[in-house]
Amino acid sequence: MINCNFHLNVDGFWQCNREGCQWIYPIKSDKPPRRNCPAAEKLGIKGSGDHLHDLIKQIVGEGPMAGCGCRNRIMQMNLWGVVGCREHMEVIVDWLLSEATKRGWKSARWFGARAAVKVLVRWAIRRAERAEIGSIAETGSHP
Numbered sequence: 001m002i003n004c005n006f007h008l009n010v011d012g013f014w015q016c017n018r019e020g021c022q023w024i025y026p027i028k029s030d031k032p033p034r035r036n037c038p039a040a041e042k043l044g045i046k047g048s049g050d051h052l053h054d055l056i057k058q059i060v061g062e063g064p065m066a067g068c069g070c071r072n073r074i075m076q077m078n079l080w081g082v083v084g085c086r087e088h089m090e091v092i093v094d095w096l097l098s099e100a101t102k103r104g105w106k107s108a109r110w111f112g113a114r115a116a117v118k119v120l121v122r123w124a125i126r127r128a129e130r131a132e133i134g135s136i137a138e139t140g141s142h143p
């Protein structure tokens with residue numbers, strides 16, 4: 001699940017700028033609403049949680065296991081989006097460290113583990129952010 005990529009349109013309403021969605025929030029508000037974007041999946045857009053999962057798999061060769069709760073966390077990160085993930089950075093880092101400890105990874109007890117995990121999370125968020133910007137550029141090129 002990826003949220004709509006809202007921007008304010010000329011009428012002052014929040015509108016998703018993804019091709020195939022373009023949904024308009026019918027109420028004026030300061031903050032964009034959260035909405036599962038139906039176009040995101042079709043366009044193959046990944047959220048911060050998906051990118052973090054890919055990075056971890058690349059680096060340690062392990063993905064979520066059955067019943068570990070990682071799937072829910074990936075979904076929660078995707079729902080938060082780029083901005084929400086930055087706000088919840090400490091929570092995400094705690095998740096990863098506790099999961100690594102549970103799996104018995106010795107590196108989780110290394111004094112620099114927290115900082116290293118943070119770098120990884122930031123990296124994943126930036127990837128998601130770049131993908132969002134890319135999708136805006138693509139949408140813009142179609143009249």
Ligand SMILES: [Zn+2]
Nearest residue numbers: 004016021037
């Ligand atoms: Zn949308």
